[in-house]
Structure formats: structure tokens, C-alpha cells
Amino acid sequence: MSGGRWLRGLRPRLILAFTALTLVTAAATATATYVHARNLILDKVQVTLGLQVRETLTQLAPMLDHPLDEQGMTEIMEALDPPSSTDAVAVFLGGKVVHNDERLATAIPAELRRAVAGDRRLAWQRYILDGTPYLAVGTVLTGGGGPEPEVYVVSSLREEQAELDSMARMVVLIVGGALLLAVLLAVLSAGQVLRPVRELGRAARRMAGGDLQVRLRPRGNDELAELAATFNTTAATLDRTLRSARRFAADVSHELRTPLATMMAVAEVxxxxxxxLDDDLAEASRTVGAETRNLARLVEDLMEISRFDAGAATLSLGELDLATAVEACLRTRGWTDAVRTDLSAGVVASVDPRRFEVIVANLVGNALRHGAPPVELALRREAEEAVIAVTDHGPGLPDGLGERIFERFVKGDAARTRDSGNDGGSGLGLALAWENAHLHGGTLIAGRARDGGAEFTLRLPLDGRHA
Known part of the structure; x- marks a missing residue:
């Protein structure tokens, strides 16, 4: 099954929908939790370091000499170095700077320095230096005469970043576990929910194939159980209706045989x-005879169809040379000159002779009535099968008719209607041919011939396997 076709199924769509909902919910929850925890951790570091800087400078300011010189700047640096989390301290005064780590002091972001110098307040900024996260807190020391120094404390966020990375991995694991659990639950739930749907689909296909005895077992009291009960009721009603129709057709056909026998005798006279008789009466008498024979043939075909419907059709198998049987069928019906044959010798199969003749006669008769000459019949052996192809050179089968051509009373368009010079069929010939082919365990398919026209291909097992 292709990917696009698989995704159109109800089961995968339910699984995908359930999984997607779980994934979105878990991811959103985990992400929100991670962001909140990250903000709490970083805010705590910022506030703690900011308070340390502010308290230290507040205590130190009264003890400094003003105006501040390099010695005073060094005292500020030493007072702030080191709080437990401090990596570097830098004091800027005019063009002078003192620090305890040149690399970190010179990397303090210019944006932070502008904010401190402009707003003259405590400010902080996080940044990355050589792959390591840092937090820089800066302020201006006020309260003395003369120029006021900028004071910065830089603290590494390695431990916090490691904690956040561990939390991120935990978030990924949680989301992955939730996704795996969601898929498992979705598969199990979809299987439980869709089991009645699959059973209904199988039962519907069996009923479409002609098994009207199929029934479902309703489970529970939900809508699916109600649907199963409705299906059972529908199948039972359809079975009764079809049985009544078949019985009616069989009864009518049987009852028609006696008056038809009388009509046949009168028509022959x-x-x-x-x-x-004069011309008009002569033509009328011939028409009555022809149509009476057609009616008799229709009644016989209806009775034969009724036997198939009732499951009473059986085979009387015998070894038969198919080429000889085909020639005899054509000769009996006077079709020898009308049909070109290509018959491989020595193709012997275990078939019911009478039913095999019915298949061949109906296929050839259909080609003669609805096609155009020449009609061709080819017999060959392929592996363990006998293959018979009947081809005409008429307009072919209408597009879209396909296997429906073997349904009862189904006919093609006007291009394949019977000629006035040929006896009309009963409308059941191809249906009978199909039924007899399947009774033998074979197949009968219809298609277009290479040179136009219709082609019917019969395949029968040689060893007598039958349905």
C-alpha cells in the first residue's frame, strides 16, 4: 500500500491525530515548564549577584577617599573580589581601568556599558564568551565628588547552564516517553475502536460477493453495536427478498414450460x-415461431440461473478433447463457416461436456449477434490451464462496462445491439457462461481485442479442480 493510500485509512488517521495531540500537549507543557524554570534560575542568579554588588558598594562608599584615584579603584575591585560566584571584577574611571581578569574585563558588552553610563543604575546582561555563558552586573558608584567610576562584576553561568541542559534532556526524554506511550495507546485504542468497523467492512465485502448469510456480533451498547445490528437486519431482509425473487423466477419459469410447449407446437404448425399463406401472414407466422423459440430459450436460461442461485448446479466431469468439443459445438449450430478457428490439438481437460458447450455456444453466439465478422476462436494450453479466446471485430465493449457485462440482462450500448438477421439472445447468455466457468474453477474475463472489437477469454483448469 502506498504512503498516500495508507494515510487515507481511518486507523492511521486516528493514530496520527491522537499522537499529534499528545505530542503538542506534552511539548507545550514541557517547554513552558522548562522556560519557567530557566527564568527562575537565571533571575535568582541575577538578583543574588546584583544584591551582592549593591550591598558591597553601599558599605564601601563612605570609606573611600574622593575624588577617587587608582588606589580607590583597586579597593573597590578587592572588596568585590571575590564573592563566591564572581569570576572577574573591573572598575572603569575615565580612561583608567583596574581588573583581575583582562580577558573577561575587556569582553564586557558595550551595550551594557552604555546602559550603565546612560541610566546610572544597576544593570545586567547575559552573553556568551568562547562558548561559556556569563552574567555581567554593572553600576555607577555615586555619592562622592569628582568623576564616578563604573563597576562591573562578571560571573560564570556554567553550573546554571549545566543544570538547564540536564533539565532540557529530561524534557526531551519526557516528551519522547509521552510520544511513545501515546503511539502505543493510540494503536491499542484504534484497534479496539476500529475492530467493529473492520468486521463490518469484511462482512459488507462478503455480502457484495453474494454471501447473504453473513452476520455480525454486536458488542456493547454504543453506536457501532447499533450499526452492526442494523447491518444484520439489512442482510436478513435482503436475503429474504432475494430468495423470494429467485423462487418467484424459478416458479414462473417452471409454470411457463407447459404453455410454451403448446405454443411451440402451434408455432411449428x-x-x-x-x-x-399470403406474404403478411407468412411473415407473421415466421415471426411468431422465432419469438416463441426465443421465449423458450429465455425460460430455459432462467431455470438454469435459478439452479445456480439455489446452489443446485453440479458438474458431471469427464475427460474431453476441447478442440473436438469446440468443433462439434460450432457444427451443431451451423457456425462452422462463420467462425475462424485456431485450435491446438491434444488439449484434454476434465470438464462437464454439457456445461462446456454452454460456455462456448454463449460466447460465440454473443460475438455473432453483437460483434462484426470475422469472429475468431482460439484454443491453446498454458501451463495447467486451457485457454479459449473468442474475438470479434465489432465496436468493442463500451467504456466502463468491464465485469458488469456478465451481470444478468446487462447489455452494451446501441452499437452492440443484435442485427435483425440474427436471433436475439435471452440476455442471460454471458451470465450463464460466467457461472459455468466459475463452477469449473475457471475464470472468464472481457476486454478489448488488439485490433478493436471485444475479446472474451476463458481459462479452465485441466485437472478438474472446481469451485
């Missing part, structure tokens, strides 16, 4: 006397 009329045809025998037609030579002594």
Missing part, C-alpha cells in the same frame, strides 16, 4: 403452413 404455422411455420410449416406459411408457404401456403
Amino acid at each position: 404455422l411455420e410449416e403452413e406459411s408457404a401456403r
Whole structure:
């Protein structure tokens, strides 16, 4: 099954929807928790370091000599170095600077220095230096005469970053675990929910294939159980209706045989006397005879179809040379000159001779009535199968008809209607051919011939395997 077709299934869509919902919920919750925890950790570091700087400078300011010189700047640096979390201290006064770490002091962000110098307040900024996160806190020491120094304390955030990385890994693990659990639960839930749907689908396919005895077992009291009960009711009603229709067709066909026998006798007398009648009466008597024979053939076909419907159709198998049987069928019906044959010799199969003749006669008769000459019949052996192809050179089958051509009373468009010079069929010939082919365990398919026209291909097992 292709990816696009798989995704159109209800089961994968339910799994994907459930998984996506869980993933979005878990990811959103975990991300919000991580961001909140990150902000708390970093805010705590910023506030703690800021308070340390402010308290130290507040205590130190009264003890400094003013105006401040380099010695005073050094005293400030030494007073702030080191709080427990301090990596560097830098004091800027005019063009002078004192520090305890040149690398960190010179890397203090210019943006932070502008904020401190402009707003003259405590400010901080996080930044990355050589792959390591740092927090810089800066302020201006006020309260003395003369120029006021800028004081900066830089603290590494390695430990906090390690803690945040560990938390991020935990978030990923939690989201991954939630996703795995969601997929597992989705698969199990979808299986439970869709089991009745799958059973309904299988039952519907069986019913479409003709098994009207199929039933579902309702489970629970939900909508799916109600649907299963409705399906059972529908199948039972359809079964009763179809049985009644089949019984009616069989009964009508049986009842028609007696009056038809009388009509056939009368029609034969009329045809025998037609030579002594005037033209109109002669034509009428011949028409009555032809249509009576068509009606009799229809009744016989209906009775045969009824036997298939009732499951009463059986095979009387015998070894048969198919080429000889085909020639005999064509000769009996006077079709020898109308059909070109290409019959491989020695193709012997275990078939029911009468039913095999019905298949061949109906296929050839259909080609003669609805196609155009020449009609061709080819017999060959392929592996363990006998293959018979009947081809005509008419307009072919209408587009979209496909296997429906074997349904009862289904006919093609007007291009394949019967010629006035040929006897009309019952409308059941191809259906009977299909039923007899499947009764033998074979297949019968319809298609277009290479040179136009219709082609019917019959495949029968040689060893007598049958349905």
C-alpha cells in the first residue's frame, strides 16, 4: 500500500491525530515548564549577584577617599573580589581601568556599558564568551565628588547552564516517553475502536460477493453495536427478498414450460403452413415461431440461473478433447463457416461436456449477434490451464462496462445491439457462461481485442479442480 493510500485509512488517521495531540500537549507543557524554570534560575542568579554588588558598594562608599584615584579603584575591585560566584571584577574611571581578569574585563558588552553610563543604575546582561555563558552586573558608584567610576562584576553561568541542559534532556526524554506511550495507546485504542468497523467492512465485502448469510456480533451498547445490528437486519431482509425473487423466477419459469410447449407446437404448425399463406401472414407466422423459440430459450436460461442461485448446479466431469468439443459445438449450430478457428490439438481437460458447450455456444453466439465478422476462436494450453479466446471485430465493449457485462440482462450500448438477421439472445447468455466457468474453477474475463472489437477469454483448469 502506498504512503498516500495508507494515510487515507481511518486507523492511521486516528493514530496520527491522537499522537499529534499528545505530542503538542506534552511539548507545550514541557517547554513552558522548562522556560519557567530557566527564568527562575537565571533571575535568582541575577538578583543574588546584583544584591551582592549593591550591598558591597553601599558599605564601601563612605570609606573611600574622593575624588577617587587608582588606589580607590583597586579597593573597590578587592572588596568585590571575590564573592563566591564572581569570576572577574573591573572598575572603569575615565580612561583608567583596574581588573583581575583582562580577558573577561575587556569582553564586557558595550551595550551594557552604555546602559550603565546612560541610566546610572544597576544593570545586567547575559552573553556568551568562547562558548561559556556569563552574567555581567554593572553600576555607577555615586555619592562622592569628582568623576564616578563604573563597576562591573562578571560571573560564570556554567553550573546554571549545566543544570538547564540536564533539565532540557529530561524534557526531551519526557516528551519522547509521552510520544511513545501515546503511539502505543493510540494503536491499542484504534484497534479496539476500529475492530467493529473492520468486521463490518469484511462482512459488507462478503455480502457484495453474494454471501447473504453473513452476520455480525454486536458488542456493547454504543453506536457501532447499533450499526452492526442494523447491518444484520439489512442482510436478513435482503436475503429474504432475494430468495423470494429467485423462487418467484424459478416458479414462473417452471409454470411457463407447459404453455410454451403448446405454443411451440402451434408455432411449428404455422411455420410449416406459411408457404401456403399470403406474404403478411407468412411473415407473421415466421415471426411468431422465432419469438416463441426465443421465449423458450429465455425460460430455459432462467431455470438454469435459478439452479445456480439455489446452489443446485453440479458438474458431471469427464475427460474431453476441447478442440473436438469446440468443433462439434460450432457444427451443431451451423457456425462452422462463420467462425475462424485456431485450435491446438491434444488439449484434454476434465470438464462437464454439457456445461462446456454452454460456455462456448454463449460466447460465440454473443460475438455473432453483437460483434462484426470475422469472429475468431482460439484454443491453446498454458501451463495447467486451457485457454479459449473468442474475438470479434465489432465496436468493442463500451467504456466502463468491464465485469458488469456478465451481470444478468446487462447489455452494451446501441452499437452492440443484435442485427435483425440474427436471433436475439435471452440476455442471460454471458451470465450463464460466467457461472459455468466459475463452477469449473475457471475464470472468464472481457476486454478489448488488439485490433478493436471485444475479446472474451476463458481459462479452465485441466485437472478438474472446481469451485
